[in-house]
Amino acid sequence: GESVGLHLPTLSVQEGDNSIINCAYSNSASDYFIWYKQESGKGPQFIIDIRSNMDKRQGQRVTVLLNKTVKHLSLQIAATQPGDSAVYFCAEKGPSDYKLSFGAGTTVTVRA
Amino acid sequence: DSGVTQTPKHLITATGQRVTLRCSPRSGDLSVYWYQQSLDQGLQFLIQYYNGEERAKGNILERFSAQQFPDLHSELNLSSLELGDSALYFCASGVDRGHGYTFGSGTRLTVV
Numbered sequence: 001g002e003s004v005g006l007h008l009p010t011l012s013v014q015e016g017d018n019s020i021i022n023c024a025y026s027n028s029a030s031d032y033f034i035w036y037k038q039e040s041g042k043g044p045q046f047i048i049d050i051r052s053n054m055d056k057r058q059g060q061r062v063t064v065l066l067n068k069t070v071k072h073l074s075l076q077i078a079a080t081q082p083g084d085s086a087v088y089f090c091a092e093k094g095p096s097d098y099k100l101s102f103g104a105g106t107t108v109t110v111r112a
Numbered sequence: 113d114s115g116v117t118q119t120p121k122h123l124i125t126a127t128g129q130r131v132t133l134r135c136s137p138r139s140g141d142l143s144v145y146w147y148q149q150s151l152d153q154g155l156q157f158l159i160q161y162y163n164g165e166e167r168a169k170g171n172i173l174e175r176f177s178a179q180q181f182p183d184l185h186s187e188l189n190l191s192s193l194e195l196g197d198s199a200l201y202f203c204a205s206g207v208d209r210g211h212g213y214t215f216g217s218g219t220r221l222t223v224v
Contacts, residue, residue: 034212043215102155
């Protein structure tokens with residue numbers, strides 16, 4: 001079946017640098033995308049979302065980019081901090097879907 | 113606090129037993145979603161309820177069942193438990209299909 005996946009399972013980033021987390025999706029009909037952050041022992045926490053009629057959306061220190069041509073989604077974190085260490089999941093939903101489909105996740109480790 | 117309450121936080125039980133996990137959605141949310149997260153795995157969708165009715169079903173085992181009550185809280189029942197059922201079980205609640213949803217902090221089930 002179609003699913004959302006991530007390019008890399010782990011990412012190590014120096015504190016203060018920018019992080020880029022990538023996600024490839026296969027369902028061209030998906031029209032809603034979302035990034036979640038999951039810290040150890042906690043539930044996933046909403047970071048930012050984007051609809052398919054947009055290419056870019058910015059939040060506080062985070063930017064999501066959507067490239068529908070190549071079915072690619074990315075999350076950029078500016079000035080990465082130790083508190084950003086977590087597993088990041090992208091998820092997608094199609095227009096007829098009620099549920100989000102999640103990728104496998106990328107573990108981000110911030111080096112001091 | 114996300115507003116989604118899951119109880120219990122931890123559960124240890126023996127193989128063959130039956131357990132019930134409980135979820136209270138965020139105020140105003142009509143949808144409840146159940147996900148399973150095994151060790152180092154992504155989030156696997158189990159089932160969704162909307163205003164008391166089953167709306168979507170994922171790869172939920174026949175040994176598992178769920179329901180949503182008139183007060184909108186939901187219960188996930190796991191029976192004839194096996195060692196492989198050990199996992200984190202998350203509940204999430206949402207408004208409608210066009211948005212993401214909010215996760216609870218999960219129930220960690222350990223089957224011994």
